[in-house]
Amino acid sequence: MTGWVVIAGLGPGAEALVTPEVSDALAQATDIVGYIPYVRRVTPRPGLTLHESDNRVELDRARHALEMAQGGKSVVVVSSGDPGVFAMAAAVFEAVEAEPAFAALDIRVLPGITAMLAAAARAGAPLGHDFCAINLSDNLKPWALIEKRLRLAAEGDFAMGFYNPRSASRPEGFVRTLAVLHETCEPERVVIFARAVSTAEEAIRVVALKDATPDMADMRTVVLVGSSRTRVIPRDGAPFVYTPRFTPA
Amino acid sequence: MTGWVVIAGLGPGAEALVTPEVSDALAQATDIVGYIPYVRRVTPRPGLTLHESDNRVELDRARHALEMAQGGKSVVVVSSGDPGVFAMAAAVFEAVEAEPAFAALDIRVLPGITAMLAAAARAGAPLGHDFCAINLSDNLKPWALIEKRLRLAAEGDFAMGFYNPRSASRPEGFVRTLAVLHETCEPERVVIFARAVSTAEEAIRVVALKDATPDMADMRTVVLVGSSRTRVIPRDGAPFVYTPRFTPA
Numbered sequence: 001m002t003g004w005v006v007i008a009g010l011g012p013g014a015e016a017l018v019t020p021e022v023s024d025a026l027a028q029a030t031d032i033v034g035y036i037p038y039v040r041r042v043t044p045r046p047g048l049t050l051h052e053s054d055n056r057v058e059l060d061r062a063r064h065a066l067e068m069a070q071g072g073k074s075v076v077v078v079s080s081g082d083p084g085v086f087a088m089a090a091a092v093f094e095a096v097e098a099e100p101a102f103a104a105l106d107i108r109v110l111p112g113i114t115a116m117l118a119a120a121a122r123a124g125a126p127l128g129h130d131f132c133a134i135n136l137s138d139n140l141k142p143w144a145l146i147e148k149r150l151r152l153a154a155e156g157d158f159a160m161g162f163y164n165p166r167s168a169s170r171p172e173g174f175v176r177t178l179a180v181l182h183e184t185c186e187p188e189r190v191v192i193f194a195r196a197v198s199t200a201e202e203a204i205r206v207v208a209l210k211d212a213t214p215d216m217a218d219m220r221t222v223v224l225v226g227s228s229r230t231r232v233i234p235r236d237g238a239p240f241v242y243t244p245r246f247t248p249a
Numbered sequence: 250m251t252g253w254v255v256i257a258g259l260g261p262g263a264e265a266l267v268t269p270e271v272s273d274a275l276a277q278a279t280d281i282v283g284y285i286p287y288v289r290r291v292t293p294r295p296g297l298t299l300h301e302s303d304n305r306v307e308l309d310r311a312r313h314a315l316e317m318a319q320g321g322k323s324v325v326v327v328s329s330g331d332p333g334v335f336a337m338a339a340a341v342f343e344a345v346e347a348e349p350a351f352a353a354l355d356i357r358v359l360p361g362i363t364a365m366l367a368a369a370a371r372a373g374a375p376l377g378h379d380f381c382a383i384n385l386s387d388n389l390k391p392w393a394l395i396e397k398r399l400r401l402a403a404e405g406d407f408a409m410g411f412y413n414p415r416s417a418s419r420p421e422g423f424v425r426t427l428a429v430l431h432e433t434c435e436p437e438r439v440v441i442f443a444r445a446v447s448t449a450e451e452a453i454r455v456v457a458l459k460d461a462t463p464d465m466a467d468m469r470t471v472v473l474v475g476s477s478r479t480r481v482i483p484r485d486g487a488p489f490v491y492t493p494r495f496t497p498a
């Protein structure tokens with residue numbers, strides 16, 4: 001029996017956003033590995049072992065999955081969103097690089113709907129032009145690099161998507177982010193706070209930068225910032241927000 | 250009868266990458282609107298009218314969809330990949346802004362797997378850290394803006410995903426792009442050419458920047474460029490490419 005590891009993206013929350021490719025992999029798996037809330041999205045069945053792990057043990061979790069595959073298991077590492085965007089795929093390949101024998105395994109990454117793009121779809125098309133994705137957590141990189149990237153993204157007039165904007169333990173990062181945006185963008189710049197997109201707790205808030213406050217974000221929020229050309233179309237209910245395709249010379 | 254417009258992402262090509270949400274919208278539609286090859290991905294059935302249009306008529310196509318919804322039709326505008334990423338969603342909202350009566354319509358965007366993330370998944374996790382998405386076509390923006398963004402993205406050491414790298418009619422843009430990368434990145438920087446991902450014609454090529462040539466890209470290719478920290482894990486067959494989550498101070 002030949003084992004394999006699939007790193008699969010479950011999307012932002014709704015089952016209707018899980019691709020058939022991912023559903024098929026889950027149906028073929030012998031073992032599911034992942035952070036507790038993501039593993040709990042998988043329906044238990046006979047012959048399937050669920051391995052729940054805590055947050056911040058990504059490398060241990062990756063090694064566990066790879067070792068089970070070496071032993072002949074069919075393992076799906078579940079990730080929210082897209083596994084390649086600030087999620088489990090990089091952690092698995094870090095574990096592979098550290099232990100060359102793992103590189104011979106059958107390892108595949110199955111894409112999913114990442115939170116930034118699900119949030120953009122709910123708001124309209126705010127990322128309809130060039131954009132950057134930045135993880136605001138300074139757990140794994142220095143704040144100076146985050147700030148540098150924010151300033152360069154603003155200078156390039158990219159739209160931006162922010163992951164992990166504000167943890168309970170380190171809320172000051174998003175305060176600093178807003179301060180950088182105030183220095184580099186005009187007060188009317190469009191900011192979208194998209195919380196728990198596609199779940200029952202979904203909440204989308206569209207504000208001007210001058211009205212954005214740190215408490216509008218938490219770890220279940222992605223924040224989108226328009227470019228200088230992003231437009232808001234008012235209407236009954238939430239406005240449509242989009243970034244035009246055309247930029248004049 | 251109340252009409253609606255859904256702008257739906259069909260993903261990069263494979264049916265297994267179409268979300269159930271999009272499949273449901275297609276099943277409920279009375280009319281499908283889109284660029285010829287995308288409309289042809291929808292299975293004909295009684296009661297469903299397929300409206301194929303040529304490329305570069307996005308605004309006409311958007312207005313047509315919105316007018317049909319005003320007349321009570323259930324319209325799906327099909328896009329490849331994700332409709333919010335260099336695709337049809339921005340065009341629809343441009344048409345809405347130009348004609349305020351359209352803003353009262355039921356308009357929803359359904360996300361899809363965008364080519365950049367499908368390509369990244371095939372290669373490993375090259376976008377596992379902060380990244381930028383840049384459309385290299387200068388049809389709708391000046392080349393100077395593209396070049397500025399390339400230089401800022403390189404300065405910020407973002408990974409990059411390029412859409413529309415090289416059209417048959419204007420192949421010189423990608424020559425210039427490689428020239429900017431040669432000025433701003435080291436010769437060993439990882440470049441991935443991902444053509445027609447998830448289709449029968451899929452081809453993934455991983456090269457060092459010094460070995461990248463313009464003919465490696467065409468309009469069916471997305472190009473991914475790693476950050477300075479992106480790693481290549483050699484193995485039998487295609488290597489794994491990933492960008493580590495951790496960046497030291």
